Amino acid sequence: MNKVATDYSFGLFINGEWRIKEDTVPVLNKYNQEKIGETSITNESDVKEAVESAKKAFQVPFSLYDRYQVLLKVAQLLKDNTEEFAAIIAQEVGKPINEARGEVGRSALTLENSAEEAKRIHGEEIPVEAAPGSENRKAFTRRYPVGVVAAITPFNVPLNLVCHKVGPALAAGNSVVLKPAEQTPLTALLLTRLFEEAGLPKGRLNVLTGEGHEVGPLLTSNPDVNMFTFTGSPQVGERIRKEAGLRDVALELGNNSATIVHKDADIDQAAQLVAQKSFNNAGQVCISVQRVYVHDDVYDQFLGKVREATSQIKLGDPMDPSTQMGPMIAEEEAARVEEWVNEAVAEGAAIETGGKRDGVFYQPTVLTNVNSEMKVCKQEVFGPVVAIDSYADEDEVISFVNDSEYGLQAGLFTNSLAFAMKAMDHIHVGGLIVNDTSGYRVDHMPYGGVKKSGTGKEGPRYAIEEMTEEKIVVFNL
Ligand SMILES: NC(=O)c1ccc[n+]([C@@H]2O[C@H](COP(=O)([O-])OP(=O)(O)OC[C@H]3O[C@@H](n4cnc5c(N)ncnc54)[C@H](O)[C@@H]3O)[C@@H](O)[C@H]2O)c1
Numbered sequence: 059m060n061k062v063a064t065d066y067s068f069g070l071f072i073n074g075e076w077r078i079k080e081d082t083v084p085v086l087n088k089y090n091q092e093k094i095g096e097t098s099i100t101n102e103s104d105v106k107e108a109v110e111s112a113k114k115a116f117q118v119p120f121s122l123y124d125r126y127q128v129l130l131k132v133a134q135l136l137k138d139n140t141e142e143f144a145a146i147i148a149q150e151v152g153k154p155i156n157e158a159r160g161e162v163g164r165s166a167l168t169l170e171n172s173a174e175e176a177k178r179i180h181g182e183e184i185p186v187e188a189a190p191g192s193e194n195r196k197a198f199t200r201r202y203p204v205g206v207v208a209a210i211t212p213f214n215v216p217l218n219l220v221c222h223k224v225g226p227a228l229a230a231g232n233s234v235v236l237k238p239a240e241q242t243p244l245t246a247l248l249l250t251r252l253f254e255e256a257g258l259p260k261g262r263l264n265v266l267t268g269e270g271h272e273v274g275p276l277l278t279s280n281p282d283v284n285m286f287t288f289t290g291s292p293q294v295g296e297r298i299r300k301e302a303g304l305r306d307v308a309l310e311l312g313n314n315s316a317t318i319v320h321k322d323a324d325i326d327q328a329a330q331l332v333a334q335k336s337f338n339n340a341g342q343v344c345i346s347v348q349r350v351y352v353h354d355d356v357y358d359q360f361l362g363k364v365r366e367a368t369s370q371i372k373l374g375d376p377m378d379p380s381t382q383m384g385p386m387i388a389e390e391e392a393a394r395v396e397e398w399v400n401e402a403v404a405e406g407a408a409i410e411t412g413g414k415r416d417g418v419f420y421q422p423t424v425l426t427n428v429n430s431e432m433k434v435c436k437q438e439v440f441g442p443v444v445a446i447d448s449y450a451d452e453d454e455v456i457s458f459v460n461d462s463e464y465g466l467q468a469g470l471f472t473n474s475l476a477f478a479m480k481a482m483d484h485i486h487v488g489g490l491i492v493n494d495t496s497g498y499r500v501d502h503m504p505y506g507g508v509k510k511s512g513t514g515k516e517g518p519r520y521a522i523e524e525m526t527e528e529k530i531v532v533f534n535l
């Protein structure tokens with residue numbers, strides 16, 4: 059039975075039609091656990107049909123200019139509907155409303171930039187005539203869409219991280235099957251309504267909701283999916299890479315992000331930004347500041363300021379504009395963070411502020427006396443906890459930052475250009491942010507990790523490269 063979606067009771071979106079299923083699941087407000095919407099559960103034949111519809115739509119021409127226009131239109135619609143989107147994000151994630159508004163604004167920019175980059179897809183001239191025997195030849199490359207892209211996204215940034223996949227994939231000329239996170243599917247489904255309104259051709263975007271461990275394997279085992287673009291945990295990312303076989307896979311995974319505060323830094327600025335970027339979205343951000351290394355000379359001064367700023371963070375209902383930090387995504391997650399902090403304390407760590415849980419809330423927490431073997435340093439906390447340690451010299455702190463299985467972004471506060479350049483050369487990450495924290499990102503920059511943080515880059519221009527195949531044509535003239 060096919061019905062049009064109404065309010066926040068959504069069906070699946072397959073071949074341009076909403077399909078409300080008998081099997082549904084409620085979506086909860088993460089602050090008060092009240093039901094705010096409902097989604098359908100995807101089964102095997104839905105996956106098959108969604109992929110088939112994407113494959114068929116891919117055969118129908120969709121001009122570059124039309125792609126540009128649809129993406130720009132959706133960006134504008136997003137801006138026009140900022141308040142509705144922000145309210146849904148705030149409720150389904152538990153993200154403070156002001157942060158949620160920021161996410162909507164960034165998402166519109168991501169789509170605008172995807173539209174712009176659609177016009178810049180190009181190959182290059184290759185001087186094959188430079189090889190002896192090829193004097194009569196000329197060659198150039200062009201980029202072609204891969205076909206059907208399966209996009210799988212996490213709960214923490216449910217709009218912008220969807221835009222980072224759907225925007226470039228459509229701009230490049232692909233069709234998409236999107237599987238948003240089960241905890242936060244409403245935002246992606248609302249966005250789908252905007253794509254409908256903007257006139258996206260049927261089948262170019264299909265949306266399947268449900269548990270990742272059920273829908274994911276149905277997508278990876280479908281041979282008509284040509285590429286997977288995934289943002290989420292390293293465990294799931296590794297699994298998708300194995301199941302995808304020889305098909306392309308882009309992976310944006312976790313991090314235990316480090317930020318260095320050198321002795322010559324602006325300590326007020328560093329403390330204020332660390333206290334903010336450790337606790338945005340309750341620390342559930344892949345580039346959230348987790349490990350901070352402070353030069354011995356400024357350690358006490360910096361710690362005092364971070365402790366003070368952190369202890370003033372106001373927790374509460376994400377819909378209240380004065381709230382600075384909301385709940386975590388689920389009580390089990392808050393309990394896991396509590397366990398990791400308690401374990402660190404048992405191993406010698408000190409709680410400078412925070413350290414307590416109340417249901418789904420975990421207080422913004424600053425730890426000291428930490429060591430690199432503690433889970434709160436070694437693994438990704440993905441919660442509101444920052445561990446602060448000291449260092450004596452530049453080489454030592456570079457080795458501390460690199461002592462990680464991850465490598466997404468790192469921050470460095472310093473006024474020394476020489477140290478900044480040395481850090482750029484020797485810190486093994488996808489991005490180094492000087493005079494800001496690891497948590498800085500704008501949406502058109504190349505963004506992606508090394509080591510266990512993933513492979514491939516996002517930012518529309520770079521994602522389009524991932525989502526297209528380069529072909530060379532050689533003329534024997
Ligand atoms: N590098 C980045 O850009 C970035 C951005 C945001 C989040 N993250 C990472 O995401 C993680 C937190 O997000 P999460 O808890 O939603 O991650 P997750 O890996 O649990 O889930 C992500 C998505 O994968 C799906 N999934 C689960 N099992 C699957 C399977 N077997 N096959 C296919 N898909 C499956 C989920 O349903 C969800 O849609 C953290 O590690 C965080 O660092 C990384």
Ligand SMILES: O=C[C@H](O)CS(=O)(=O)O
Pocket residue numbers: 214215218342343344345497498499
């Ligand atoms: O969670 C990780 C996100 O990629 C960070 S951001 O929201 O894009 O800045």
